[in-house]
Amino acid sequence: MTNTARPVxxxxxxxLLPDIVSADLFTKLAQPTLTAEDGLTLRPWVHGDAPAxxxxxxxxxxxxxxxxxxxxxEEAHQFIDRWRTGWREAAAAQWAVVDGEQVVGRxxxxxxxxxxxxxxxxxxxxxxxxGQRIAPRALTTLIAWAFDDIGFHRLALVxxxxxxxxxxxxxxxxxxxxxxxxxxxxxxxxxxxxxxHALINPR
Ligand SMILES: CC(C)(COP(=O)(O)OP(=O)(O)OC[C@H]1O[C@@H](n2cnc3c(N)ncnc32)[C@H](O)[C@@H]1OP(=O)(O)O)[C@@H](O)C(=O)NCCC(=O)NCCS
Numbered sequence: 780m781t782n783t784a785r786p787v788x789x790x791x792x793x794x795l796l797p798d799i800v801s802a803d804l805f806t807k808l809a810q811p812t813l814t815a816e817d818g819l820t821l822r823p824w825v826h827g828d829a830p831a832x833x834x835x836x837x838x839x840x841x842x843x844x845x846x847x848x849x850x851x852x853e854e855a856h857q858f859i860d861r862w863r864t865g866w867r868e869a870a871a872a873q874w875a876v877v878d879g880e881q882v883v884g885r886x887x888x889x890x891x892x893x894x895x896x897x898x899x900x901x902x903x904x905x906x907x908x909x910g911q912r913i914a915p916r917a918l919t920t921l922i923a924w925a926f927d928d929i930g931f932h933r934l935a936l937v938x939x940x941x942x943x944x945x946x947x948x949x950x951x952x953x954x955x956x957x958x959x960x961x962x963x964x965x966x967x968x969x970x971x972x973x974x975x976h977a978l979i980n981p982r
Contacts, residue, residue, distance in 0.1 A: 799896025800930050805869035813874070815920035819913065821874035821886060824862050828875055829855035831882035831905070838906045844942055845903065846966055862887075869893055876904075876917040883908045886917040888925075896932035898925065902948065909944070915951040922952060926980040934978045939964065939971040949976040 813821040824832075829852045835841055836849035836858075849855050865871030873887035884904040891898035900921065904913045925931040936954050938945035949956070954976035963973040 794894075798894040799932055800893035802869035802893045804929060805866055805872065805893065810866045810872065810874075811924070813920050813924055815876070816916045818878060819883070819916055819920075820877050821917055821920055822877060823866070824859045824873060824875050826856055826859055828882055829859060831875075832858055835882075835885070835903060835905055840906065841903050843967065844939065844945070872898075874917075874921070876913060878908075878913075884913045884917060886914065886921050891931075893931075896930070897935065898931055899935040899937060912951070914948045918948065918952045922978065926982065930980070932980050936976040936978070937964075937973050938976075939966065940974055941971060946974060949974070952978070954978045 810823040812823070815821060832855040833849050833852055836845070836847060836855075842848050849858060862871070862873035865873060869891070871888055871891060873885060873889075875882050876884035876886055882905065884902065886900070886902040888898040889901035900918060902914045902918055904911075922934060925934060934954075936949050937960070938949070940946075940959060955978065957975045957977050960973040960975055962970040964971050
């Protein structure tokens with residue numbers, strides 16, 4: 780996660796560049812289902828996933844790195860609503876990573892700025908399913924879609940320097956480490972330095 784400040788895109792001011800990615804791709808089209816390697820599928824979150832989302836955010840690792848808990852299914856439903864709204868507003872995009880019917884993870888863009896051609900990825904894997912390359916497989920699929928089908932130019936990936944498992948995901952999916960943001964993100968145990976990784980669309 781990051782707190783990188785971004786300039787606000789103001790549609791009422793003359794822009795010398797065309798939008799890199801049209802927001803219509805999100806606001807006017809349905810969120811697609813994407814097929815990943817080895818039987819994994821990325822599909823939009825549905826309200827039936829609320830029990831899995833609550834279990835995920837009861838996990839101490841997810842709480843530590845994503846700085847939130849979800850204690851009731853009602854809160855999980857609200858969270859799923861926010862994830863679905865993010866797509867309709869072209870502000871974020873979240874997928875459930877499923878193996879058959881089972882939710883095994885989450886991947887998506889916690890932030891995206893289509894006009895600037897940039898998005899920031901986020902992910903977690905359900906406790907009990909880690910160490911099976913679920914996050915890298917899902918993220919590889921998301922990257923291919925974002926670059927080839929949507930036309931994003933740059934994807935950022937930001938994690939605490941103390942989260943070595945997340946750094947391994949960044950390395951496994953081809954992100955380049957661009958630097959360390961000092962004391963950049965508050966966690967429940969204080970401020971953490973953050974690794975900024977990025978991947979540029981090769982096209
Ligand atoms: C980080 C995370 C998404 C990785 O997902 P994953 O599907 O387990 O990914 P991988 O299988 O490629 O494992 C990545 C690394 O996790 C570590 N790992 C392996 N097995 C593990 C296990 N059973 N439990 C925890 N970590 C494990 C290893 O360091 C591995 O690196 P390696 O490729 O050098 O072996 C997952 O550990 C997770 O959900 N953590 C909690 C939430 C989080 O950190 N989100 C990211 C915030 S930026």
